[in-house]
Amino acid sequence: MFYGAVVWDPWLIVGQIVCLQCLYYLTLGVFLSILVGFRVSRMSLIYFFDYSTLTASTITGWCAIASFILSALAGASYMLHLVERAKKCLDFSATLYIIHLFICIIYGGWPSSITWWIVNGTGLAVMALLGEWLCIRRELRDIPTPRFRSSV
Incomplete structure (x- = not known):
């Protein structure tokens, strides 16, 4: 989708980062609404950005x-469509999670829960590795060429 010109385009990169970040939070909101929303009386941004909600001691935390x-x-599937390059997947995944870390620090302070670090580190690894794998699969597909028969 966004892959094209060979020239370095910072606006394209910023656009990809913004799109990826927005899609990530949109998806997170949907999953939190489905898995956590039925267990709590009121959903709020605390489930997105507060490190204390990621705990293995409650069912809501596991959700x-x-x-x-x-x-x-x-x-990872968003990166397949937005980034389209296997060698850029780690960069975009790390950028997404670094931005998420900064937002979490602003919202609730430095994450002091080991569970938060494990969950986000695992998420980073899953997104980067699966995104690379998906992009590599797409890059290695055969290029379809039309077969013309000569009438000679």
């Missing part, structure tokens, strides 16, 4: 963890 991992899986 939030599952939402983050499922969003990372979906993020």
Whole structure:
């Protein structure tokens, strides 16, 4: 979709990052609404950005963890369509999670929960590796060429 010109285009890169970040949070919101929304009386941004909600000691925490991992899986497929290059998947995944870390620091302070770091590190690895694998599969597909028969 966005892959094209050989020239370095910073606006394209910023656009890809913004699109990927928005799609990630949209997907996270859907998964949180489905998995956590039925367990709590009121959904809020605390489930997105507060490190204390990612805990393995409650069912709601496990549902939030599952939402983050499922969003990372979906993020890999978004990278297949937005980034389209296997060698850029790690860069875009790391950028997404670094931006998420900064937003979490602004929202709720430095994440001091080991569970938060494990979940986000796993999400980063899943998104980068699966995104690379999907992009490599697309890059290695045969290029269809029309077969013309000569009438000579």
